[in-house]
Amino acid sequence: MKTIEKENIATYEVKRSKFISHLVSYPKFQSHLEELRKEHPKARHFVYGFRYLNEFGQVVEGSSDDGEPKGTSGKPTLNVLIGHDLVNVAIITVRYFGGIKLGTGGLVKAYSTSANLVIQQSQLVEYSPKERREITISYSEISKFEYQIQKLGIEIIRKSFDEVGGRFLIEGEKEKLEQVWR
Numbered sequence: 579m580k581t582i583e584k585e586n587i588a589t590y591e592v593k594r595s596k597f598i599s600h601l602v603s604y605p606k607f608q609s610h611l612e613e614l615r616k617e618h619p620k621a622r623h624f625v626y627g628f629r630y631l632n633e634f635g636q637v638v639e640g641s642s643d644d645g646e647p648k649g650t651s652g653k654p655t656l657n658v659l660i661g662h663d664l665v666n667v668a669i670i671t672v673r674y675f676g677g678i679k680l681g682t683g684g685l686v687k688a689y690s691t692s693a694n695l696v697i698q699q700s701q702l703v704e705y706s707p708k709e710r711r712e713i714t715i716s717y718s719e720i721s722k723f724e725y726q727i728q729k730l731g732i733e734i735i736r737k738s739f740d741e742v743g744g745r746f747l748i749e750g751e752k753e754k755l756e757q758v759w760r
Contacts, residue, residue, distance in 0.1 A: 579665045579705040585610075588696035590688065594676025597692035599669055601700050604630040607668040614672055622675045625689060627656030628668035631707070637665060646673075650685035658693035665705050669693050706751045710735065713758065716743040723758075730754045 582601060590597045598618075602610045607628055615624060627641040639660075641652030655669050671692050680688060715723045720743065727734065732750035739745070748758070 579663050580702040581664060581666045581705045582700055583703055584701070586696055586700040588692065588699050590692040590695055591676075592684070592688050592691075593678040593680060595678070595680065595688065596674040596676065597688055598672040598674075599692040599696040600672070601667060601669050601696045604628055604666045604668055607670070610668075611670055614670060618672050618674075620674070621672045623651070623673040624670060625651040625655060625673065626668055626670045627652055627654075627659055627693070629656070629659050629664060630666045635707075646685060646689075647682055650682050651689040654686045654690045655693045658690055658697065662697050662702070664697070664702070669696060706753075708749050709752050709755055710747060710749045711755055711758075712745065712747050714743060714745050720744050727758060730757060732758065 582603060585603065585606075586601045588599050590599070600610065600614065607626075611624060611626065623644045623646055625642060625644050625646060627639075629637055629639050632638050639656055641656040643650065643652040651671070655671060659667065659669060671689060713723075723746070724734075727748060727750075730750065732748050732754055734746055735749050736747040737744055748755070
């Protein structure tokens with residue numbers, strides 16, 4: 579399975595209709611969709627497909643045609659994600675209608691092409707599940723600890739301090755977490 583490290587955008591035009599596909603990480607999907615609706619008030623459709631792993635390691639999938647004929651846009655977008663074996667991502671395609679109807683086959687092709695285009699322009703990485711750990715560090719070791727986890731690419735989810743030191747909730751790949759001292 580693969581995923582993305584950063585978001586990407588690609589535009590595809592056919593018969594004066596414009597398809598702007600956004601490849602985003604799944605946790606940012608809903609907020610990104612809301613932003614796009616505000617940013618593109620004249621767009622006709624906001625079609626999407628998503629895939630993510632739930633807490634049990636199962637793939638959860640979903641899509642929306644957002645007013646396009648049933649099965650002509652959301653499902654083809656989802657099929658592109660499945661075909662590339664992507665997880666924890668979503669593709670949102672903003673469509674501006676160009677005045678010429680594309681028909682069901684034309685819509686399937688346009689949404690699929692736009693989704694494939696944004697994936698081809700993106701850097702895909704192997705998916706590696708992340709874990710969380712809570713670590714307590716004395717005050718004298720905090721700066722060294724923060725430097726080490728930044729160097730390893732581990733994210734600080736939460737930190738708090740008390741009279742003993744700092745308590746950090748960190749998230750990262752299991753192999754990288756193993757390199758952090760306890």
